[in-house]
Amino acid sequence: MALRWSKVSPQLALIPALTVTLVAFAGAIGCTIWMSFTRSRRFPDYAIDPAVWARQYDRLFSDGVWMTSLRNVVVLAIGSALAIVLGFILAAMIEKEKRGEGFFRTIFLYPLAVSLIVTGIVWRWMFNPALGVQNFLHQLGWESANFNWLADPATAIYGIILASIWHGLGFYMALMLAGLKSINTEIWSAAKLDGVSFWRLYVEIIIPMLKFTFLTCAILLSLGVVKTYDIVLAMTNGGPGTSTWTPAYFVINAYSTRSNIGYASASAVIMLLITAAVFLPLMLVTAWQVRRRQAAAV
Template sequence: MALRWSWAAPRIALVPALAITLVGFAGSIGWTIFQSFTQSRRFPEYAIDPARWLSQYERLFANDTWWTALQNLLVLAIGSALAIVFGFILAALVEREKFGEGVFRTILLYPLAVSLIVTGLVWRWIFNPSLGVEAFLRANGFPDASFNWLAAPETAMYGIILASIWHGLGFYMALMLAGLKSINTEIWSAARLDGVGVMRLYVEIIVPMMKFTFLTCAILLSLGVVKAYDIVVAMTNGGPGTSTWTPAYFAINAYSTRSNIGFASAAAVIMLLITLAIFLPLVVITAWQARRSEAVRG
């Protein structure tokens, strides 16, 4: 049977994209994993010493700064999760405000149009004691006001979290708003007729119905947190000291400052494993929930 062009054409069109994906994505991952087992420094090496093939990982987990970066990753993940919570609250408020929905949605989505570098710089000015909130408060009768979080190791990470929440809040609000609009209006009407309170309605009915939306937000948030780098550079450049280092910042610093490809590759591989440990369970749960919902409807 002759090969039909209508069948072959779309597959041929996908070949360049598939080749770029294999070489640029899968290939770079494989190359990074391989380099993590070598003693590569400024330039890559392609010989693995059997007696020292895990030396980069041993150095990595013996490094106190790496453990600080992992702790900051956990703090950033927990803090940034508030963007999902606040995004849902804002979506619920905007969804109930029929007349001003478009205006509020536009205003709250505006931070998403700003890059993380610009976001970091803006919040750095806000935390600046000479230019930002602290200067404003002191000029208006609060001489003891202090809002210089980025200067103290104990609070610098919270400043980054605050900026991250501000940047991503509108995005998660938009996702939640789409989820709320997908809910059948009869459910709202039935709840009102039954006298169900607003809080109980959201907690017991609406939130469970939006589990796929919450899982999607969690997946996107986890990917953004693991690769957090640009906002750290813009706000603190890792300081004070190493108090705001993240795994991504650590890996890039190991390559750019220490000129150690093997060490940076080992950090990148651990980042990949962290991403898989977070991402894969969420994807599996999402797929399982989808099949379960289809089985119930069927």
């Protein structure tokens, strides 16, 4: 009896967590999908009209602001990927030098301790022509310098990318540094004895060995980019105009400003599909690589 209970008790202990997950996570997703097919505005309307069941989605993809937010999330993903590249370069430099590793790791990790709202406010000050970098350059005599990116719809999104890279760079550096430290020291020694050049060592040996670390960084980056909201709110509040809107900003605006639950739910469902389209392939590639490694080990 005691043996049987010891086998069953772990499953019983998981029941509360599974219940909360099903109700709070799966239930919320199901409710959001249902609402996206209704005419809900300020208050929920659970009735689905078969004649207009896809009305919210028709409106969504004919909305120019929504299409702008989709383009912005692609630009953010491409631009923010520089944080992974720069994080790897910094990690390689710290790993190679060794001296002052703890100091530099702390310095580059410090921005991660600051919330995205605070990060956005600080970078908004830096882009302010009367207070920030542009004013500093003018005082140095460089009168033609222009760093007022947030005032121009064509460059505002790049200002947000720059702030996002600054905030996340230390995190990706730490992941890369952990990956580099996991590499057997004999590989480094053998490469030196064989006279392998610095670039060949990293391109042909080190980077392929860190493919799981790069995949992990890509997964975390994609999840963070899709839900980008607070840094946009702090830096531009979606402006100038609607030039820096993102899907997450669009969803919250549709709910809080337009008071349109159905419309917000439809855009949230598309956000979920975008996340799944990016996240699931990366997870499948990771699982496939793990199986290949396990098979090779056998």
